[in-house]
Amino acid sequence: MSDCPKFAPWLEPYADSELGAEHLAEMEVHLDRCTDCQARLNFHTAVCVSMRRVVRESAVPSTDLQARISALVAASCEPVVPAPISSTKARSLRDAKAVAKRTGLPVGSLTWRAIAPISAAAAAALILGALREADAPQRFPSTGSARASVVGGSDVMISGTAGVNALLDEFTRFHSHPDQPTFVEPSQAIHLGNEVGIPVSVPELSPVGARWLGGGPVNLHHSNLRAATLQYTAGSHRITVFVYDSHRVPLRILLEPRVARNRPVFVGSHRGYSVAALENNGRGYAVTTDLSATESAELVASLDH
């Protein structure tokens, strides 16, 4: 068509939805009549669509990257518990420096990728040490890093891996031998807020196939704190959701960061059950199930909406 050159520079802005309104109608009339320009537009679209597909499919975030980014994001969501974590970080940094010294690399040149495994190894060593300390007979007063500590009267904070480990014990023990629910009417959950220290409501899990049974409080003997327990069933599986103050009970320090439903969650297994936690500005939700860790992560990520 003889007037094609006039429309040539409009074709891509048209395809990008950027062509000015003053040219739009004229362009569409031309496209309607001109099979050559239709073919040009087709070729343009084919290139764009193919490129979009290729680029997106060839750059899928690895599990490792997802975990690193979700840990970063989670860390910025909520301040991490003070003493033991900072000592872990300090120790891992010292370890990183020691490695740097051995390898001759300046510590400043170590990338995240290099430091992360070192930090993880140092953290694992600390956790093992703390667990051994907790398991050992108490011949000496326990150190602050391995027990629940009382900070300022009622402001109780679980400040150690052993303390959090003991709480995971309590959560999974409750899940395996649950108390009889004290209420079944979901609206009554609100009354647990005072005891738990954060608002409590019953999440609707029917979209994921879970049926509500009932809920009640649970005393966390290790810490003198209370959590709310919400019980569900999904087929032959039982699901217990714990609602707790994650400023005081930071379960995440013993769980692995992961992304589920585009949300940062923390998962692990404890005494044969999978545990997944979502901790967000002091609101903590933990799910214990006999499902897989991935399924528990999906479940917990569907809460708090």
Next chain:
Amino acid sequence: MDTVANFEQQALSQLPSLLSVASRLTRNPSESEDLVQDTYVKALRAKDQFQADTNMRAWLLRILTNTFINRYRRGTLERSVADRGGSEPLLDGWMGASSLESTRDPEATSLRPILEAEIQAALASLPEDFRLAVVLADVEELSYKEIADVMGCPVGTVMSRLFRGRKMLKALLVEHARDLGIIPGHTDVTDAAPIALDEYRARRARAV
């Protein structure tokens, strides 16, 4: 859900987009991941500066691009293309009208995939700022204005880079497209109707 939590969740959901763009900038998986991680560190530190009513993806991509320029490229972005003959005739991947045949099923044809290897190679061969403009427009589907914000240049420069990048891509892919039947018949891409970019800009300016 409060605003702060929304920020974190929205930021996290942009991970695939950031990695897509990073992978086209660095062309090295390890560097891409480090670039993405550095971007998140900076973005989370600067989250107070994010305006809730703006496009978070574009905001994060601007941080990513700046991080790339500052850390990985040491400020050489402007060297390659920015002033490469702005008044040169613009071909826009223009194919000769006489050589194009009509297509009976445009939708099916447009969605027919061009081979992955050819796309990868063609994209990798583009100059960096052309490639970035093309990826931001065609993969991330940002507007010209958003791309200008991300790349820190005027909208006219974005259009120039985009048109030139696409022109090069199409020149590299036209034979494959013809083999696949996306462009029926023989096509001579040199048989073009040159249009000056300046003329187009002037026309746009008059219209506005």
